[in-house]
Amino acid sequence: MLVASCGGASPPPAAPAAPETLEARYRAPVDRVAAASREADFAWRWLEALCGGIGHRLSGSESLERAVTWAEGELSTIDGARVELQPVEVERWVRGEESLVLLGEPDEPLAMIGLGNSAGTGETPVEADVVVVGSLEELAARGDEVRGKVVLFDAAMPAYDPESMSTGYGDLVGLRIGGPAAAGAAGAVAVLLRSITADPDSPPHTGMTRYEEGGPRIPAAAITIPDAERLHRMIDDGQTVRVRLAMGARLEGTATSHNVIAELEGSERPGEVVVFGGHIDSWDVGQGCHDDGAGVVSAMAALRLIGELGLRPRRTVRVVLWTNEENGLAGARAYAAEHGASARHVAGVESDIGAAPVIALSVEHPDEARGPAALARLEEITRLLAPLGVTRAVDGHSGADLSPLRELGMPGVGMVHDPAHYFDLHHTAADTIDAVDRDAFLQGVAAMTATVYILADMETPLGE
Ligand SMILES: [Zn+2]
Numbered sequence: 500m501l502v503a504s505c506g507g508a509s510p511p512p513a514a515p516a517a518p519e520t521l522e523a524r525y526r527a528p529v530d531r532v533a534a535a536s537r538e539a540d541f542a543w544r545w546l547e548a549l550c551g552g553i554g555h556r557l558s559g560s561e562s563l564e565r566a567v568t569w570a571e572g573e574l575s576t577i578d579g580a581r582v583e584l585q586p587v588e589v590e591r592w593v594r595g596e597e598s599l600v601l602l603g604e605p606d607e608p609l610a611m612i613g614l615g616n617s618a619g620t621g622e623t624p625v626e627a628d629v630v631v632v633g634s635l636e637e638l639a640a641r642g643d644e645v646r647g648k649v650v651l652f653d654a655a656m657p658a659y660d661p662e663s664m665s666t667g668y669g670d671l672v673g674l675r676i677g678g679p680a681a682a683g684a685a686g687a688v689a690v691l692l693r694s695i696t697a698d699p700d701s702p703p704h705t706g707m708t709r710y711e712e713g714g715p716r717i718p719a720a721a722i723t724i725p726d727a728e729r730l731h732r733m734i735d736d737g738q739t740v741r742v743r744l745a746m747g748a749r750l751e752g753t754a755t756s757h758n759v760i761a762e763l764e765g766s767e768r769p770g771e772v773v774v775f776g777g778h779i780d781s782w783d784v785g786q787g788c789h790d791d792g793a794g795v796v797s798a799m800a801a802l803r804l805i806g807e808l809g810l811r812p813r814r815t816v817r818v819v820l821w822t823n824e825e826n827g828l829a830g831a832r833a834y835a836a837e838h839g840a841s842a843r844h845v846a847g848v849e850s851d852i853g854a855a856p857v858i859a860l861s862v863e864h865p866d867e868a869r870g871p872a873a874l875a876r877l878e879e880i881t882r883l884l885a886p887l888g889v890t891r892a893v894d895g896h897s898g899a900d901l902s903p904l905r906e907l908g909m910p911g912v913g914m915v916h917d918p919a920h921y922f923d924l925h926h927t928a929a930d931t932i933d934a935v936d937r938d939a940f941l942q943g944v945a946a947m948t949a950t951v952y953i954l955a956d957m958e959t960p961l962g963e
Pocket residue numbers: 778790791824851
């Protein structure tokens with residue numbers, strides 16, 4: 500009997516088909532993605548155009564908007580892609596001229612870089628003795644001692660731990676963000692920060708600082724590890740360390756920037772979206788290539804490869820190149836406010852840890868009860884990615900730009916690029932395309948393409 504006939508005796512019920520495993524469904528497409536990514540010369544040329552051609556992209560700058568226009572143009576060449584720019588108001592912070600001198604006989608200029616969003620020193624440089632502290636707790640304990648002084652925060656970043664994939668950045672970044680506000684509140688006149696890196700050869704690292712509403716806004720700059728250690732030693736030896744800090748930093752109102760958004764519509768569930776990307780802005784030094792040109796271009800390339808390989812996942816895949824991640828997160832907030840509720844965001848993926856090979860995927864589910872299921876599913880996906888060298892799935896940070904969407908319930912997935920040397924380059928003049936390995940970058944393209952495709956196509960969304 501080939502077909503059960505109407506009205507005849509019912510055939511015995513068929514045993515339910517075992518659910519198709521991710522391995523069975525996605526092994527062949529992942530292999531195709533891997534092969535195509537290795538040959539994705541267009542992606543490398545995009546990275547060269549963005550980083551080498553346009554260069555760094557500070558919020559409010561012309562170069563950032565050149566990058567926006569460039570990305571919009573390239574994404575528009577992808578067959579079937581719908582592309583839009585979302586206007587976002589961003590603060591325009593300008594660095595200006597800046598210098599730091601260790602006063603003595605003779606005076607000695609020190610390498611420095613002002614922290615992002617720092618106040619400047621105005622017409623008159625700050626000249627004061629230096630007090631060294633190791634933490635915000637120690638600052639509080641020193642009380643009045645820091646009044647009228649320059650506070651040097653000298654806290655060392657630990658060596659990278661490959662087992663936990665921990666860089667120590669998360670423990671130290673609070674000093675950069677909150678240290679100047681706290682030191683100002685305690686009466687200090689300026690802050691010097693030991694750069695947040697474990698690499699003593701690294702140039703000074705900038706990064707965002709934040710003042711309290713209505714609180715004092717004292718200028719703040721980072722210095723190198725060797726200089727921080729030397730000033731610290733001199734003070735321990737009982738010497739008076741006096742510096743002159745001049746910073747032309749200032750806020751110049753606001754400017755209109757843009758999130759770049761591009762999508763390929765899902766074949767079966769177009770109202771369900773996997774959003775993925777990186778941030779198109781950068782600090783105003785180097786070329787913003789590890790941070791985050793590589794993430795931006797990986798996402799653009801993933802959309803193009805999904806289209807070119809004819810993968811057409813069930814859900815919509817949407818690239819967002821967020822603006823203003825570094826000094827405001829205005830792009831991520833604007834995206835969530837305008838688009839967060841208009842489609843069901845089933846997962847978000849961000850690449851914002853450089854351009855070294857991807858070694859793991861991290862997941863952050865806002866609903867704790869669903870975290871274990873999301874992690875288990877991500878482990879299955881990493882088994883598919885294992886030939887690429889992506890071998891671990893972990894609970895962990897997924898991406899700053901995903902945070903407003905996570906607050907709306909969306910699970911976030913982070914592409915964990917090997918972080919061993921990321922903080923040697925991050926937010927420095929050394930973050931250029933010369934510091935990117937082409938094969939490693941293309942491995943990241945493959946990992947992002949495959950991850951996004953699987954998340955957008957698999958039957959049950961992540962964590963469900
Ligand atoms: Zn970044």
